Amino acid sequence: MGLTREGYRIAVTGAEDGPSGAVEVYEHCGLEGPVARLAELAGESPDGFAVVLDSANGIMDAPLAALGIPVLRADPPLLTDGRTTARSLAALGRSHPEALTALPPDGWTMAGREDGIAAAEAASGPVERELAERGLLLAGGGGAAPLVALTFDDGPHPEYTPQVLDVLARFDAPAAFFCIGLHALAHPGVVRRIAAEGHTLGNHSWSHAYLPDLGPIGLREQLGFTADALARACGSTRPPRWLRPPYGGRSPELLTAVAGSGLVTVLWDVDAKDWSRPGPGVVAERVLGGVGPGSVVLMHDGGGDRSQTVAALPGVITGLRRRGYRIVGLEDLLAARPVLPV
Structure with a gap:
């Protein structure tokens, strides 16, 4: 399964043979078409079928796992020549299946790499603090004023994002939406x-990529393609200034590169974990129990069934206001950040 600037690519190969037939093209569309086609191919393969992705494609594994289709991940050591096309990934599935990582059905895209990811994040601490002082990183929390920012990842979704917007409009609350470029292209x-x-648009990469895996060209494409899609959709010449790295994945090198491009990295300190669908009440409790002055709240409007997030949102907004918090945009939260002594 490969990606381009215009959409998805599917190439099929057998256990012994080369790629079978032409590469199938799905452009300017949501996930439904390519996922349905992969399900069809799986049904036509009684001897076994798996989909090979790489860490630059973090939007396809969950819907495939929900259908019971095995997913294999190719990591950077196998991709040093940059060959991440649909054909090259299919060829890896045929020639080096033992080198691929099988994702657990209920796991996540980066399963098996947790230690390396944690080490990279820990090493990023000094750079994060420097960028925060310069106004180029917003982590959330540690503020003095009772301000909170609501943020939503993985959209836009044609069903759930409008429902989230309806709730925000009803309660006159601002929010930031970190969009996946492929989804912005489709919707x-x-x-x-x-x-x-009046809400804030942010960049969440082209395909929910683990950004520290990317070289300079790959990073420029993931962020640039998304910025272009958002600007075109809005008829704007100004790309969003905000970036949320998927999974919060970061390294000192990545943070430095992002800041050098003029983007502000936005992390979070309150995670609703609404993707796990624990029930609207639990989602609201997680938010209200975790917030403090200056908090950035992470929720999701895309990437799966977000009906529980929509149902929880009125209680989140009213609960925050009862506790004396003012819901503000990222600009206001950044402006109110504590100024550290020199």
């Missing part, structure tokens, strides 16, 4: 509505 009208209603 530009939803992007336009986010911007038209």
Whole structure:
């Protein structure tokens, strides 16, 4: 399964043979078409079928796992020549299956790499502090004023993002939406509505990539393609200034590169973990129990069934206001960040 600037690519190969037939093209569309096709191919393969992805494609594994389709991940050591096309990934599945990582059905895209990811994040601490002092990183928490920012990842989604926007409009609450470029390409009208209603648009990469794996060209494409898609959808010439790295994945090198491009990295200190669908009440409790002055709250409007997030949102907003918090945009939260003594 490969990706391009325009959408998805599917190449099929057998256990012994080379790629079978032409590469199938799915452009300017949501996940439904390619996922349905992969399900069809799996049904036509009685001897076994798996989909090979790499860490630059973090949006396909969950829907495939939900259908019971095995997913294999190719990591950077296998991709040093940059060959991450659909054909090259299919060829890896045929020639080096033992070198691929089988993702657990209920796991996540980066399963098996937790130690390395944690080490990279720990090493990023000094750079994070420096960038925060310069106004180029917003981690959340540690503020003095009772301000909170609500943020939503993985959209735009044609069903759930409008429902989230309806709730925000009803309660006159601002939010930031960190969009996946492929989803923005498929649903530009939803992007336009986010911007038209005064909310903040942010960059969440082209395909929910683990950004520290990417070289300079790959990073430029992931962020640049997304910025272009968002700007085109809004008829704007100014790309969003905010970036949320998928999974919060970061390294000192990545953070430095992002800051050098003029983007502000936005992390979070309160995670609703709404992707686990624990029930609307639990989602609201996690938010209200975790917030403090200056908090950045992470929720999701795309990437799966977000009906529980929509149902929890009124209680989150009213609960925050009862506790004396003012819900603000990222600009206001960044402006109110504590100034550390020199």
